[in-house]
Amino acid sequence: MMQDRPRNPFTPSFGQIPLHMAGREMVIDELLRAFDNGGGDPNLSTILIGARGTGKTALMSLLAHEAQGRGWLSVNVSALPGMLNDIVQQVRHVSRDAVDKPGGMRLKGVGIPQVLDIEWEREPQELPNWRTLMSEILEELNERDTGLLITIDEVRGDFDELIQLIAIHQHFVREERKVALLMAGLPGEVSSLLQDKSVSFFRRACQRHLGRIDDFEIERALRRTVEDSGKEIESVALKRAVDAIGGFPFMMQLVGYRSWEEGALRKSIGVAEVEYGIQAAQHDMRARVLNATLDELSDGDVRFIAAMVEDEGASRLADIAQRMGVSGNYAAQYRRRLIENGVIGPRGRGKIDFELPGMRNYVREQLVDF
Ligand SMILES: Nc1ncnc2c1ncn2[C@@H]1O[C@H](COP(=O)(O)OP(=O)(O)O)[C@@H](O)[C@H]1O
Ligand SMILES: [Mg+2]
Structure with a gap:
């Protein structure tokens, strides 16, 4: 009996890529075009800025995923100690995977085996070595028209490894290599990062503020998510949900998830389910977003x-x-x-x-x- 119950299609956890992304089309389009264009596109140095729950991590993951289908190798880290080393280890793993599962990554280039020939055992924590090693990796990748995308989540201002990485990225860009750096962070953290004079380059990079999403976008994504799971949502209920969501991505997932659960046994989600869903979602919103946001002020x-x-x-x-x-x-x-x-x-x-x-x-x- 249980297997007849469709799965709740909403993704009310931080970092999860939603089934249907509401809005954000412009950023996505421009970044995808940049991945297609290859090196030299200014969008390839981009920083996503937004409050907690606006969808920075989800968007970054989506873009990294798309980049992989467009001839880029992507490695994804958070701004934490050991980050530089982590990047090197990930490049190695991704390269090995790509060799083991040909076609699995849909990488355009065939330069991956050569990357594995690079001598990896040096101490990449030491900066000159890190730069040299990354430079060799890029050479091998770029020669086969494969780019390297590094994504860094939760950036902050007082983090040395990050500042150094940005400086090195800047050199790689000047050398016209096929590299991309995509970062995401809270507004306060990003502005303190950009104050550091050695990252002045990134002040000119594309800064994307992830603000409120238009109601019609939320409405469409919400309806499509429900319908993809084989259910419907009544139009009055949908309007009520959109109102309570207020253009905020995390709230869309919370309201959707809770309303869907409440109507799990029905074909159609109505006003009663949505009213309940909103109540429950507001509770989650407090515990997981509002509380931390107020604390930081x-x-x-x-x-x-x-x-x-x-x-x-x-x-x-x-x-x-x-x-x-x-x-x-x-x-x-x-x-x-x-x-x-x-x-x-x-x-x-x-x-x-x-x-x-x-x-x-x-x-x-x-x-x-x-
Ligand atoms: N454009 C979007 N449309 C709908 N839901 C989204 C969108 N972006 C993110 N979400 C959802 O919002 C929540 C928060 O996303 P996340 O990327 O973790 O935010 P942030 O990193 O900014 O704190 C997740 O549940 C995610 O599935
Ligand atoms: Mg995040």
Whole structure:
């Protein structure tokens, strides 16, 4: 009996590639074109910037996956100690896999066996060696028209290995090699990384801010995900879900997942299932996104959003400054920082509102004991 029950098609975990990506088409198109073009395309040095849950990791994984079908070898790491060494080990593993399973990787080049001939046993942690080793690897790959894509997740500013890697990448780009570096991080971390003068190159690289996704995109992706699993969603229920999702990718997965579970035994997901799904999703959102986001804010940021929650909808900067008892210019600094962090966003006529669904209520509750 159990096997008749279709699988829940939603992906409510960090880092999972969704079945249907809502929005993000422009970034995807441009990056895919860049992979097709090969070296020299400025999109091949790109940094994805967004708040927690906006879909940075999922997008990066998707792109890495697509790159592999387009003649690129991709290695994927997080910005953690040992990263440089990890990259070398992964290149070796991926190369070996590609040799063992011909065609499995769909790599265009046949240069992989030569990569394995490289002498790997040197100490790649030492930087000059790392650069030389990577340079040899690139030569072998590039000679067969295979590129090397490195993806680095969770970048941060105070990390030496990362800064060094970026500097080396910059050399490789100047040498017109077929290389790509795709990074992702929280806005605050990225801006502190870009402050380091040895990575000035990346200040000019493509910075992509992953903001809110349009409702119609969410609606379409949500409906397609449900329909692909053999179910339907009633149109009133769908509208209600889209409203609660607020353009936020993680919330789309949470609402979808919970509503789908609630209606698991039915053919169609209706308003009752979605209402339940939203409740449950809001709970998850607090525990997994809002909580950590609020914790990371400075006291000044918190005072600013505390002033915002007195409004029911979008707030005016002048009102906030007055409530905080500060000048408009002073309040504007917090406004800018919070926008940069993806916590709030501009809403026409100089107003601002929260970008994270459920943030207003969460802040209200938390402020009782602030
Ligand atoms: N464009 C998208 N459309 C729908 N769901 C998405 C999209 N991007 C990411 N997701 C989902 O959102 C959640 C968070 O994605 P993730 O990439 O981990 O975010 P981040 O790395 O920015 O914190 C995951 O459940 C993922 O499946
Ligand atoms: Mg992530």
